[in-house]
Amino acid sequence: MSTTVPTTHDEWLTAYGLTPERDATFTTLSGEAVRPLYTAADLPDEERIGLPGQYPYTRGVYPSMYRGRLWTMRQFAGFGTAEETNARFRYLLDHGQTGLSTAFDMPSLMGHDSDSPLSLGEVGREGVAIDTVDDMETLFSGIDLGQVSVSMTINAPAAIMLAFYVVAAERQGVSPDRLNGTIQADILKEYIAQKEWCFPIDDAMRLLGDMIEYSTHEMPRFNSVSISGYHIREAGSTAAQELAFTLKNGLTYVEQAVARGLDADTFAPRLSFFFNAQIDFFEEIAKYRAARRIWARELRDTFGAKDPKSWLMRFHTQTAGVSLTAQQPLNNIVRTAIEALAGVLGGTQSLHTNSYDEALALPTEDAVRIALRTQQIIAHETGVTNTIDPLGGSYAVEAMTDAIEAQAYAYFAKIDALGGMVQAVKLNYPQREIADASYELQTEIDAGRRVVVGVNRYTEGDDGQLPISKVDPTLEGKQIERVRAIKAARDPARVEACLAVLRETAADPARNLMAPLLDAARAQVSEGEIVHALQDVWGSFTESPVF
Amino acid sequence: MPTVQKKIRVVVAKPGLDGHDRGAKIIARALRDAGMEVIYTGLHQTPEQIVATVIQEDADAVGLSILSGAHMTLVPRIVELLSDQGIEDVVVTVGGTIPSDDIPELKALGVAEVFTPGAPTQAIIDFIRGAVHRQ
Numbered sequence: 001m002s003t004t005v006p007t008t009h010d011e012w013l014t015a016y017g018l019t020p021e022r023d024a025t026f027t028t029l030s031g032e033a034v035r036p037l038y039t040a041a042d043l044p045d046e047e048r049i050g051l052p053g054q055y056p057y058t059r060g061v062y063p064s065m066y067r068g069r070l071w072t073m074r075q076f077a078g079f080g081t082a083e084e085t086n087a088r089f090r091y092l093l094d095h096g097q098t099g100l101s102t103a104f105d106m107p108s109l110m111g112h113d114s115d116s117p118l119s120l121g122e123v124g125r126e127g128v129a130i131d132t133v134d135d136m137e138t139l140f141s142g143i144d145l146g147q148v149s150v151s152m153t154i155n156a157p158a159a160i161m162l163a164f165y166v167v168a169a170e171r172q173g174v175s176p177d178r179l180n181g182t183i184q185a186d187i188l189k190e191y192i193a194q195k196e197w198c199f200p201i202d203d204a205m206r207l208l209g210d211m212i213e214y215s216t217h218e219m220p221r222f223n224s225v226s227i228s229g230y231h232i233r234e235a236g237s238t239a240a241q242e243l244a245f246t247l248k249n250g251l252t253y254v255e256q257a258v259a260r261g262l263d264a265d266t267f268a269p270r271l272s273f274f275f276n277a278q279i280d281f282f283e284e285i286a287k288y289r290a291a292r293r294i295w296a297r298e299l300r301d302t303f304g305a306k307d308p309k310s311w312l313m314r315f316h317t318q319t320a321g322v323s324l325t326a327q328q329p330l331n332n333i334v335r336t337a338i339e340a341l342a343g344v345l346g347g348t349q350s351l352h353t354n355s356y357d358e359a360l361a362l363p364t365e366d367a368v369r370i371a372l373r374t375q376q377i378i379a380h381e382t383g384v385t386n387t388i389d390p391l392g393g394s395y396a397v398e399a400m401t402d403a404i405e406a407q408a409y410a411y412f413a414k415i416d417a418l419g420g421m422v423q424a425v426k427l428n429y430p431q432r433e434i435a436d437a438s439y440e441l442q443t444e445i446d447a448g449r450r451v452v453v454g455v456n457r458y459t460e461g462d463d464g465q466l467p468i469s470k471v472d473p474t475l476e477g478k479q480i481e482r483v484r485a486i487k488a489a490r491d492p493a494r495v496e497a498c499l500a501v502l503r504e505t506a507a508d509p510a511r512n513l514m515a516p517l518l519d520a521a522r523a524q525v526s527e528g529e530i531v532h533a534l535q536d537v538w539g540s541f542t543e544s545p546v547f
Numbered sequence: 548m549p550t551v552q553k554k555i556r557v558v559v560a561k562p563g564l565d566g567h568d569r570g571a572k573i574i575a576r577a578l579r580d581a582g583m584e585v586i587y588t589g590l591h592q593t594p595e596q597i598v599a600t601v602i603q604e605d606a607d608a609v610g611l612s613i614l615s616g617a618h619m620t621l622v623p624r625i626v627e628l629l630s631d632q633g634i635e636d637v638v639v640t641v642g643g644t645i646p647s648d649d650i651p652e653l654k655a656l657g658v659a660e661v662f663t664p665g666a667p668t669q670a671i672i673d674f675i676r677g678a679v680h681r682q
Binding site: 106107109110112117118119120121122125126190193194195196234235236322324325326327358359360361362435438439442445446452454455456465468471542543544545546547 | 563564565566567568569571572573575576577587589590591593615616617619620621624644646647648663664665667668669
């Protein structure tokens with residue numbers, strides 16, 4: 001018997017065929033077929049790969065990447081009242097963190113005050129409760145807003161929270177032009193995936209436009225939108241859907257701002273992105289690389305942006321909450337590490353790593369520390385930061401980057417055919433695509449065709465016995481008292497006057513709502529009162545769910 | 548002659564303010580594919596709205612999906628409202644991020660079963676079918 005050594009691709013293929021493939025599905029988590037081997041024939045033209053810090057930025061947005069500066073390790077925090085979260089923020093700053101990331105509670109995300117019956121049981125539970133500018137002031141008490149960078153994860157009422165933030169800074173003597181940070185404000189993905197809304201889509205888009213216009217003129221250091229695929233992926237989308245819907249949302253915001261007469265170069269450098277890091281390692285890396293290339297091309301060629309800063313797709317990454325399992329929860333540490341590594345090899349600018357107990361509850365301090373240590377181990381021990389984009393030029397990764405880019409453009413074409421993203425969302429198109437993808441994946445898991453360790457293979461039975469963190473239930477009552485006390489002590493005539501101006505301005509699309517929002521914030525009008533005044537004019541939103 | 552069994556009617560509901568509807572929609576579709584009549588309430592429902600839907604739809608079962616951590620406030624309220632309306636024969640199940648410590652307490656309130664992340668959809672289908680037929 002002689003062993004032949006394959007020297008050509010055809011010979012290799014013959015040799016490959018001699019061993020039967022094991023019983024498995026060779027597809028990505030998103031269901032894309034993966035070939036057994038990629039070769040030099042799969043590499044794109046050199047200019048599609050390029051160099052770091054050079055158009056089309058496939059290899060990274062900066063010339064030096066992690067040799068110059070590591071990514072920002074930005075863990076998301078917020079719970080209870082502004083007082084508790086303020087103490088946590090000061091602790092983080094004392095321990096060397098330079099940026100803050102604010103999680104709001106569900107009532108704040110939905111525009112309900114803490115004393116609304118709709119907020120029952122949810123006040124301060126999944127984030128901090130902010131009802132008025134006084135809460136915002138307490139949240140940053142003792143923290144110089146002219147020095148720190150603050151990220152705020154809020155969308156439907158983003159313009160209201162931004163007004164609270166600007167007025168809280170004003171009380172510290174810090175003017176808006178000195179404020180540094182990011183507000184998520186990505187309203188389209190709320191209707192697509194995260195589902196925390198206040199207003200009908202068109203009015204919500206107008207409110208966002210007002211906010212972008214204001215921040216472009218008054219807040220040159222503030223990122224006014226963080227265009228987020230994270231929640232789209234968590235809702236069950238594929239990687240290609242996350243990429244396509246997120247970028248299309250971003251392009252839609254650019255289109256609107258340009259239509260309002262803004263020059264793309266005046267605001268595009270302040271747009272940033274937020275992506276998920278799922279467990280399918282190479283698929284994720286390909287997604288980030290393709291995203292940079294698409295954004296650079298669209299901003300340069302479609303919108304005519306001249307400033308290279310407008311072409312840069314800078315992004316934050318969070319590991320996939322949806323990949324965490326309640327069963328054998330310590331396995332989640334491993335999943336998170338691999339996902340985080342994909343974010344790093346994909347060139348992320350900042351990273352949040354999930355804690356292993358988050359399929360069960362909000363994380364304990366121990367779990368959060370391990371999550372942060374995971375990033376530090378990647379940064380300082382693994383050596384992956386020593387060279388830029390180490391996977392650049394990989395036959396497989398470059399081929400996957402090209403493939404997912406093509407899928408994104410195919411989605412763009414379908415969305416354009418429906419009349420653009422706003423129209424597509426109204427028609428439930430992305431929602432339906434995501435629901436189908438998520439059901440498909442669950443069917444595969446249920447049938448055992450896709451293995452989830454500890455869930456449908458290598459199970460042990462007794463799971464989930466972990467110490468978990470509990471939010472103090474008395475905090476809800478404390479916050480309700482606080483907002484009631486503020487409401488009782490205000491000048492009611494001034495509040496009514498502010499609300500009247502808000503209604504009047506909301507009814508005239510030619511006017512910008514930011515000035516009346518700032519006045520309302522100064523008069524301690526609450527978030528819920530402002531939302532209701534705007535809903536008096538615009539109405540609210542009810543979804544027709546597709547499943 | 549085979550007896551024609553009435554289709555099981557299930558309300559899948561999202562109480563509270565969280566927008567995590569991936570699980571609820573997968574379950575709704577799986578129950579529908581398993582031959583049940585499924586009424587999905589959509590998001591952000593109050594306990595009162597959910598109970599009204601259960602009554603209006605003459606449901607055999609209601610599945611509550613909660614991922615906000617507010618389950619120990621919302622579930623007791625829904626169970627209480629059902630009981631105020633004299634509804635004793637509707638199977639109540641809960642799904643979502645429910646810590647194991649809270650499960651016995653929910654069951655003591657009358658919740659038939661609690662499903663946490665990773666629960667196979669077939670197990671949920673089988674449970675609801677069995678529990679409704681036992682009623």
